Amino acid sequence: MSLPDTLAAGLAGPAAPVAGQPRRLPRWPAGRLTAFAVGALSLLASLLLWHALATSRAHLGFITFAHVPPPSEVLEAGIELLSSPKLSLHVGHSLARIGAGYLSAALAGVGLGLLIGRFRWAARALLPPLEVLRPIPAVAWIPLAILMFPSTEVSMMFITFTGAIFPILLNTIHGVEAVDPRLVASARSLGTRGPRLFAEVILPSAAPGIFTGLSIGMGTCWFCLVSAEMISGQFGIGYYTWESYTLQNYAGIVVGMLFIGAFGMASSALVRWLGHFATPWYRLQEKKA
Amino acid sequence: MTTVVHLRGRVDIQHLDIEFGQGTSRFKAVSDVSLAASTGEFICLLGPSGCGKSTVLGALAGHIVPSAGRLLLDGEAINGPHPDRGLVFQQHTLFPWKSVLDNVAFGLKMQGVPGPERTWRARELIELVGLKGFERHYPSQLSGGMQQRVEIARVLINQPRVLLMDEPFGALDAQTRLKMQQLLLDVWARIRTTVLFVTHDIDEALFLADRILVMSARPGRIIDDIRVPFARPREAQLTTTHAFNSLKRHCLELLHPQNGPAPLDRLSPLGDSVLSEAHFAI
Numbered sequence: 001m002s003l004p005d006t007l008a009a010g011l012a013g014p015a016a017p018v019a020g021q022p023r024r025l026p027r028w029p030a031g032r033l034t035a036f037a038v039g040a041l042s043l044l045a046s047l048l049l050w051h052a053l054a055t056s057r058a059h060l061g062f063i064t065f066a067h068v069p070p071p072s073e074v075l076e077a078g079i080e081l082l083s084s085p086k087l088s089l090h091v092g093h094s095l096a097r098i099g100a101g102y103l104s105a106a107l108a109g110v111g112l113g114l115l116i117g118r119f120r121w122a123a124r125a126l127l128p129p130l131e132v133l134r135p136i137p138a139v140a141w142i143p144l145a146i147l148m149f150p151s152t153e154v155s156m157m158f159i160t161f162t163g164a165i166f167p168i169l170l171n172t173i174h175g176v177e178a179v180d181p182r183l184v185a186s187a188r189s190l191g192t193r194g195p196r197l198f199a200e201v202i203l204p205s206a207a208p209g210i211f212t213g214l215s216i217g218m219g220t221c222w223f224c225l226v227s228a229e230m231i232s233g234q235f236g237i238g239y240y241t242w243e244s245y246t247l248q249n250y251a252g253i254v255v256g257m258l259f260i261g262a263f264g265m266a267s268s269a270l271v272r273w274l275g276h277f278a279t280p281w282y283r284l285q286e287k288k289a
Numbered sequence: 290m291t292t293v294v295h296l297r298g299r300v301d302i303q304h305l306d307i308e309f310g311q312g313t314s315r316f317k318a319v320s321d322v323s324l325a326a327s328t329g330e331f332i333c334l335l336g337p338s339g340c341g342k343s344t345v346l347g348a349l350a351g352h353i354v355p356s357a358g359r360l361l362l363d364g365e366a367i368n369g370p371h372p373d374r375g376l377v378f379q380q381h382t383l384f385p386w387k388s389v390l391d392n393v394a395f396g397l398k399m400q401g402v403p404g405p406e407r408t409w410r411a412r413e414l415i416e417l418v419g420l421k422g423f424e425r426h427y428p429s430q431l432s433g434g435m436q437q438r439v440e441i442a443r444v445l446i447n448q449p450r451v452l453l454m455d456e457p458f459g460a461l462d463a464q465t466r467l468k469m470q471q472l473l474l475d476v477w478a479r480i481r482t483t484v485l486f487v488t489h490d491i492d493e494a495l496f497l498a499d500r501i502l503v504m505s506a507r508p509g510r511i512i513d514d515i516r517v518p519f520a521r522p523r524e525a526q527l528t529t530t531h532a533f534n535s536l537k538r539h540c541l542e543l544l545h546p547q548n549g550p551a552p553l554d555r556l557s558p559l560g561d562s563v564l565s566e567a568h569f570a571i
């Protein structure tokens with residue numbers, strides 16, 4: 001589950017100037033401008049296609065656009081939602097669930113990952129049950145979670161937790177296992193022992209891997225939250241999307257989808273940004289490699 | 290009246306055996322190695338690749354448990370790593386997430402020395418190894434030679450009784466290596482610790498050492514103990530003298546790798562990264 005490419009793409013940010021090296025002047029070559037223009041045009045074309053298909057209520061074989069709202073209606077519904085008090089209610093609920101589920105997954109995933117990656121006894125004792133649970137998609141937990149927890153609220157937090165924990169755990173384990181044994185040996189020879197080895201060497205050394213896991217976990221976390229909200233929620237963006245369907249407010253469905261996308265993207269960006277600032281040395285290394 | 294002379298940095302290895310592997314694949318990496326390094330002595334361990342030089346050093350550092358024999362520092366048995374025995378590897382063992390200053394000050398931090406004192410003591414050593422002005426840089430922003438200077442400063446801050454150096458300049462280009470050898474001798478002239486320096490570069494051993502211990506191919510044994518008589522301070526010109534070259538010839542004859550057994554897989558006792566086939570610089 002380690003994704004070195006994601007890692008590089010996720011954490012490699014804009015180049016910080018390195019002292020002693022000539023600084024490269026920022027350039028806007030013609031190639032980039034064209035790429036930007038092509039991207040914008042492609043987006044515009046997709047919008048137009050959507051508009052055309054929706055307004056003409058096209059039937060294309062087994063797929064029909066008869067009930068798909070055109071972009072203009074979606075825009076209207078979006079503006080309406082933005083100005084209504086329902087928005088903060090839905091967003092607030094979703095964010096609270098994500099916050100609780102994701103943060104506990106981050107704590108548990110990183111904590112267990114450090115132990116399992118570092119100590120053979122922990123790996124022997126803890127990995128087998130985790131390996132059994134891992135292939136079960138978090139969404140499959142929904143019915144049992146509803147039965148297990150006192151409120152649907154807590155069960156939805158549990159589902160987001162389940163969705164986020166495995167990528168975080170596995171990337172942490174991987175990061176810890178990849179710690180250079182010579183770094184550990186050096187630290188020991190310099191007088192490091194016990195818990196300080198974790199704080200001073202293992203954790204920082206595994207940090208890039210941990211942040212990869214945290215960023216992947218944020219994505220799966222939203223996926224699971226939305227599914228859970230659709231099935232058992234009251235309030236929440238996923239619930240709003242599903243409710244729009246049941247109320248035949250078709251523009252609302254697309255608005256909900258777009259909001260989910262935007263929040264998912266923003267929260268992943270937040271995690272990447274945190275990773276970026278927590279590991280400034282890593283960017284320099286990546287650039288050199 | 291008796292004067293108590295406090296001797297620091299005397300290393301004794303007595304009949305050291307080290308084995309690796311399990312069951313039938315178990316083998317002896319080091320066989321019956323004995324040596325004595327007196328206080329402030331500069332000893333080079335020279336030997337073909339895979340003969341167990343790093344293993345001996347790793348045992349002295351306290352990272353490898355010997356199968357038999359005794360390891361002593363100033364008469365006390367070595368068990369486990371300790372800042373008294375500073376270890377320097379070939380490359381990439383600085384903490385990449387710490388600045389030069391924090392890397393050098395790390396040993397003091399582990400001792401619980403307060404921040405301001407750490408900083409000035411680290412600055413002193415950074416200046417000693419010629420890196421003033423680079424305190425805030427990360428290791429990846431430094432050249433290989435500069436990184437090795439930081440490594441040296443980082444272990445010296447603990448005022449070790451013995452410096453264990455495992456091919457510390459092995460990854461540097463010839464020119465930088467010469468500079469670093471000179472720097473090490475300068476530093477050593479001021480901070481007189483015992484040094485055990487592993488290399489497979491004969492020139493380097495002859496230029497640096499008071500004594501060269503030559504090891505045989507695996508299982509490593511010590512096959513010769515050569516006194517290097519050149520006066521100090523030593524200059525680069527030394528390497529062109531007749532005396533230097535005749536000692537060098539002697540070492541080459543001892544090592545003659547082409548007649549030895551086929552080279553073995555390089556596995557390292559401390560996960561040393563394998564960079565290139567070992568070679569004897571001539």
Ligand SMILES: Nc1ncnc2c1ncn2[C@@H]1O[C@H](COP(=O)(O)OP(=O)(O)OP(=O)(O)O)[C@@H](O)[C@H]1O
Pocket residue numbers: 309310318336337338339340341342343344345489507553554555556557558559567
């Ligand atoms: N952890 C290990 N497990 C098994 N074998 C090992 C281990 N570490 C080292 N060896 C083997 O022990 C022998 C001695 O290794 P060592 O690294 O000490 O040699 P060296 O003299 O330092 O060689 P080089 O010049 O290549 O660094 C080698 O044959 C090596 O393959």
Ligand SMILES: [Mg+2]
Pocket residue numbers: 342343344455561
């Ligand atoms: Mg070695």
